[in-house]
Amino acid sequence: MNNQQAILSNEPNYTIFRVGDKVIRFRAPYSLEHYTEVKEWDHGYIVAMAKYKQNDKPEEEYIDVVPILENLYFDPDTFLAPIKEVRVENG
Numbered sequence: 001m002n003n004q005q006a007i008l009s010n011e012p013n014y015t016i017f018r019v020g021d022k023v024i025r026f027r028a029p030y031s032l033e034h035y036t037e038v039k040e041w042d043h044g045y046i047v048a049m050a051k052y053k054q055n056d057k058p059e060e061e062y063i064d065v066v067p068i069l070e071n072l073y074f075d076p077d078t079f080l081a082p083i084k085e086v087r088v089e090n091g
Contacts, residue, residue: 045066
Protein backbone atom coordinates (compact mmCIF):
# COMPACT_ATOMS: atom_id res chain seq x y z
CA MET A 1 0.00 0.00 0.00
CA ASN A 2 1.26 3.47 -0.74
CA ASN A 3 0.75 6.72 1.14
CA GLN A 4 -1.57 8.11 -1.54
CA GLN A 5 -4.39 5.81 -0.50
CA ALA A 6 -5.84 5.45 2.99
CA ILE A 7 -8.05 2.62 4.22
CA LEU A 8 -11.12 3.15 6.40
CA SER A 9 -12.36 0.07 8.26
CA ASN A 10 -13.60 -0.98 11.65
CA GLU A 11 -13.38 -3.62 14.34
CA PRO A 12 -15.68 -3.93 17.35
CA ASN A 13 -16.00 -0.49 18.99
CA TYR A 14 -13.25 1.09 16.84
CA THR A 15 -12.82 2.87 13.55
CA ILE A 16 -9.49 2.25 11.85
CA PHE A 17 -7.74 4.71 9.55
CA ARG A 18 -4.68 3.18 7.90
CA VAL A 19 -2.08 4.93 5.73
CA GLY A 20 1.02 3.02 4.73
CA ASP A 21 2.46 1.52 7.92
CA LYS A 22 0.53 3.91 10.21
CA VAL A 23 -2.65 2.57 11.84
CA ILE A 24 -4.87 4.91 13.85
CA ARG A 25 -7.73 3.46 15.91
CA PHE A 26 -10.38 5.57 17.58
CA ARG A 27 -13.66 4.88 19.35
CA ALA A 28 -16.73 4.21 17.26
CA PRO A 29 -20.35 3.68 18.27
CA TYR A 30 -21.06 0.20 19.64
CA SER A 31 -23.74 -0.23 16.96
CA LEU A 32 -21.42 0.33 13.98
CA GLU A 33 -21.40 -2.82 11.85
CA HIS A 34 -19.19 -1.59 8.99
CA TYR A 35 -18.51 1.21 6.55
CA THR A 36 -19.96 0.71 3.07
CA GLU A 37 -18.33 3.51 1.06
CA VAL A 38 -16.43 6.77 1.22
CA LYS A 39 -18.41 9.50 -0.47
CA GLU A 40 -15.93 12.33 0.02
CA TRP A 41 -12.36 12.92 1.16
CA ASP A 42 -11.29 16.48 1.88
CA HIS A 43 -7.84 16.67 3.48
CA GLY A 44 -8.79 15.02 6.77
CA TYR A 45 -12.56 15.20 6.56
CA ILE A 46 -14.35 12.01 5.52
CA VAL A 47 -17.97 11.61 4.50
CA ALA A 48 -18.71 7.89 4.58
CA MET A 49 -21.72 5.63 4.56
CA ALA A 50 -21.95 3.38 7.61
CA LYS A 51 -24.21 0.46 8.46
CA TYR A 52 -25.54 0.47 12.04
CA LYS A 53 -27.37 -2.33 13.84
CA GLN A 54 -30.49 -0.26 14.46
CA ASN A 55 -31.05 0.70 10.81
CA ASP A 56 -31.53 -1.48 7.72
CA LYS A 57 -29.95 1.11 5.43
CA PRO A 58 -26.52 2.76 5.65
CA GLU A 59 -26.38 6.25 7.14
CA GLU A 60 -24.08 9.15 6.33
CA GLU A 61 -21.23 9.43 8.82
CA TYR A 62 -18.80 12.35 9.22
CA ILE A 63 -15.26 11.77 10.46
CA ASP A 64 -12.76 14.57 11.09
CA VAL A 65 -9.31 13.00 11.30
CA VAL A 66 -7.45 16.29 11.98
CA PRO A 67 -8.19 16.61 15.74
CA ILE A 68 -7.39 12.91 16.20
CA LEU A 69 -4.01 13.39 14.55
CA GLU A 70 -3.32 16.50 16.64
CA ASN A 71 -4.11 14.60 19.85
CA LEU A 72 -1.56 11.96 18.76
CA TYR A 73 1.07 14.68 18.10
CA PHE A 74 1.05 14.18 14.33
CA ASP A 75 1.32 17.22 12.08
CA PRO A 76 -1.97 16.86 10.15
CA ASP A 77 -0.80 18.83 7.10
CA THR A 78 2.30 16.68 6.65
CA PHE A 79 0.50 13.41 7.40
CA LEU A 80 -2.51 14.07 5.17
CA ALA A 81 -0.80 15.82 2.22
CA PRO A 82 0.06 12.66 0.22
CA ILE A 83 -3.39 11.07 0.61
CA LYS A 84 -5.39 11.34 -2.62
CA GLU A 85 -8.19 8.91 -1.78
CA VAL A 86 -9.72 6.89 1.02
CA ARG A 87 -11.39 3.56 0.40
CA VAL A 88 -13.35 1.19 2.60
CA GLU A 89 -12.01 -2.21 3.48
CA ASN A 90 -14.16 -4.60 5.47
CA GLY A 91 -12.39 -7.51 7.11
